[in-house]
Amino acid sequence: MMWALVLLPLLGAALSWLVPDNRRRVWVLPVFSLAHLAVSAALLVHTPPPSPAGWIWLDPLGKLVLMANSVLFTICSLYAVGYLSYRLKRPNRVLCASLLVCLSATSLVVISQHLGLLWIALEATTLTMAPLIYFNHNARSIEATWKYLLICSVGIAIALLGLFFLAYSTIVAQQEVSLLLPALIRDAAALHPGWRHAAFIFLLVGFGSKMGLAPLHTWKPDAYGEAPGLVGALLAGGLVNCALLALLRVYQVAAASTEGPLFQQVLLTMGLVSMAFAAVFMARQSDFKRMLAYSSVEHVGIIAVALGLGKGALFAGLLHMINNSLTKGVLFLSCGNIHRAYNSKSTQFVRGALRRTPWSAALFLAAFLAITGSPPFAPFVSEFLIVSSAFGQGNHWTGGLFLLFLALIFIGMASTVLPVVLGEVPPDLERTRYRDAVPTVLPPLALMGLVLVLGLWIPTPLQELLHEAARLLGGEA
């Protein structure tokens, strides 16, 4: 059953490779992603015990990521049907196959309890994303792809070195060598401190660059800006979660050793630095897709701050992970629609989108309000919990800076989003084919509905799951 999560999308990828026709091939995506969603739901309800060797298991942290990724991927694949029908001239064989392989790799990240296996799966997600970012086949997208490939490959190689250090620290400490998570957590306190310390730093840098924490985020604006909206949504809402999960595994080991507080301190600093970077670069951003990339840097920063604060903030941080991926989905999909309707993503030309694409523009505006933490949407709840936890712990500096950056980011983002949505339509606009239609509006609309519902009411099972996951990270919640 567990392997179905990995094998099902792979089967879909093979199938989509074999379908010769551009128009029909697209339908493979929703079929297999819906099947994947069904399997995920079944596994969330009836979780099988760990595999005999202990490599494969779906723990509460994995469940959260699986839930977020599977929902987001399903929405994106439904959207893909509408989106790709506008782009039939461009071959989509590589796109469809890569998307499904990527889904398979992200599922493997979620269920692996062996850090080596997790690393392999994470590297696989990096590689499958490269052809997706390059979908538009132009000079700008190739530049973005190259930067992305190089920075992420080097980052993830550094993470491998960190894993080797972690394994070596077990050898030096004369423990049984293993990269299995339960064994590492059990022996964490007994590992050789020097090597363990180095391992944590390397892992943080490696997974941090994959996640896009400042100052390791430089690939993000390019990749997010040049990739199609649909791919951007998966990068910002799905892959970020996988890298975060890898980091959470390291966090689990760190929390079980004496290094916990130091690791948290570093995460807190990196989180605040990420938010500061986002606040600076978001202002006067004339490309609204790049702006979303900085918003993604901001939100991984917020999650890092929550992890750094620990205790009660862990619950909020995990909730924010889900909220962020759902809201990012709406943002990228709706801004992809606007991009198509204007054939530009520069705020110089894109104005008054509410007239040209009323639904997408409204969704973009609503998602902007949601992501910047306005009630009644879900990110408000998690951000509020993080701030209140910071002040509750007496960490006034963190809480204060957090609020300051949020305010700056709100202003910066508003100064880009509001003219795009509300302004006057420029008179001499290029004519384009795209106008709002059900297949490209309904998926983000459904996602926006979810964001709203989660902001008003968190179902009890989800709440329990979040508490269980926070407990795995050493939270008292």
Add this chain to the structure above:
Amino acid sequence: MNSLADQLLVLCLLINFAVLGTSRLAFSVRCVAVQGVLLGTLPALVHPFSWHVSFIVVSIILVKGGLIPVLIIRAIKKAEIEREFSPFIGYIPSLVLGALFTSLAFIFAARLPLAPEHEGLLIVPAAAATLMSGFLVLMGRRKAISQVLGYLLMENGIFLFGLLLADAMPVMVEAGALLDLLVGIFVMGIVINHISREFSSIDTSRLSALRED
């Protein structure tokens, strides 16, 4: 037995300098390939025979010594390029920095708390030096292919360190890591090909349309 391993490691270190000091891309590829083969034979010398170790040996030699060089050489041929021109860090400074990093690696490794069975081996300093040389090539060169070579050198350094763990790492993980590396190089090769078509050059300093102003 171990003296032979040490000699091979010294050879690995020398290869780093060969790559740092040359502008000829095909030569660099061959150097990195030879280093990969040396790397592949090392587990057989350091560890007693087992199926696990022989699998690692064969697959490393096959991938690092065979498939990856073929992929890169093909990319070089397609891009019709032979040399690296005006790198960001010149060849002489690269060599000097390489020597500096290598000596630092030795000093650093002597202070590291190693497991008793690994004391006195050259593996750790060689790994650190190779890793740093890889970084130098990655940062200091303009051509996309040179950057890939830098990445490979870095990976070689990491694999060298992994030798200390060869009997601790499950085969699946090793094989998976190698497969990822192979696919990574394959994808990079394709991207390089597209860069050269789009820009009629694989000079990555031309990739500057996306700079933040």
